[in-house]
Amino acid sequence: MNPTLQALKTLGGSGTIEEIYNKVTEIVGLTNEQLEVLHDPERGGQTEIEYRLAWSRTYLKKYGILENSARGIWALTTKGRQLEQVDINAVKRYVQEDSKQRKILIETTELVEQTPKLSWSNELLSVLLKLQPSAFERLIQRLLRESGFIQVEITGQSGDGGVDGKGIMRLGGLLSFHVIFQCKRYSGSVTASQVRDFRGAMVGRADKGLLITTGNFTKDAVKEATRDGAPAIDLIDGDQLINKLKELSLGVQTKKIEIEQVLVDQQWFSTI
Numbered sequence: 001m002n003p004t005l006q007a008l009k010t011l012g013g014s015g016t017i018e019e020i021y022n023k024v025t026e027i028v029g030l031t032n033e034q035l036e037v038l039h040d041p042e043r044g045g046q047t048e049i050e051y052r053l054a055w056s057r058t059y060l061k062k063y064g065i066l067e068n069s070a071r072g073i074w075a076l077t078t079k080g081r082q083l084e085q086v087d088i089n090a091v092k093r094y095v096q097e098d099s100k101q102r103k104i105l106i107e108t109t110e111l112v113e114q115t116p117k118l119s120w121s122n123e124l125l126s127v128l129l130k131l132q133p134s135a136f137e138r139l140i141q142r143l144l145r146e147s148g149f150i151q152v153e154i155t156g157q158s159g160d161g162g163v164d165g166k167g168i169m170r171l172g173g174l175l176s177f178h179v180i181f182q183c184k185r186y187s188g189s190v191t192a193s194q195v196r197d198f199r200g201a202m203v204g205r206a207d208k209g210l211l212i213t214t215g216n217f218t219k220d221a222v223k224e225a226t227r228d229g230a231p232a233i234d235l236i237d238g239d240q241l242i243n244k245l246k247e248l249s250l251g252v253q254t255k256k257i258e259i260e261q262v263l264v265d266q267q268w269f270s271t272i
Contacts, residue, residue, distance in 0.1 A: 001088055003028050004020060004053060005080065005086065013272075014075035016074070017074065020057075024049075025049065059092070060091070064079050065079055066080060078267060121242050131185065136185045137183055139251075140165070143244060146248045149167040149170075150170060152165060153166055153167065162197060162201055163180050163181075163202065166181070169208075184214070184215065190218065191218050192218065192224040195221045198233065199230060199231055202233075208234065209231065213236070214241060216239075
């Protein structure tokens, strides 16, 4: 590390990897035999001195003494220009501690990046739960139309077995399925008995049933919906519902924001 620091000072504060290599070998006084020693004889390629210099540059950069550009030029930082040599053990301890902190930061960042999703999804669910029953039914009607259904009607009436509407799903312009749907706007779980009641109301009236809720379904409800020998019922829970609304941009706007910040380091210029 210290020969690298000395080499860059001799080179005027900056240099290419090749220039640093040549100056370090001159400062240390390495022989040709030493320069030819391979780091991994079985693989060949990189020599031991090239390997060690690469790590030295990396450690010194993390320590704040070196910086490098996209063009492969390595240079001393303001901190580096003020030092004649470094405590190698101190550099190693700093880099090891920094690596631990970066790992914690990455884990924290990953957690933070999930927070916006949780935030908007919770907000959307809260909005849906506050809608009037008729408004929620109209929303589902719009969602089905946007998803390719035709002739979607709200038919919910008392004594209709919980059926809120009907529509026709067209596949490829050739096949069509008559579907009736039920909307359950609450935060609880839909049970197997509720799925059976809905199936009883749809028998003989449609090819498929669609049960949509802002909540979720119990395991027994999921099993009941796909029970062998019984008309199949498709289930859409709260998570699927809000993601579908986001996908179709129904009441949800997704914006991609890119920010470029350019800062002039006046101190950097003053130390050249």
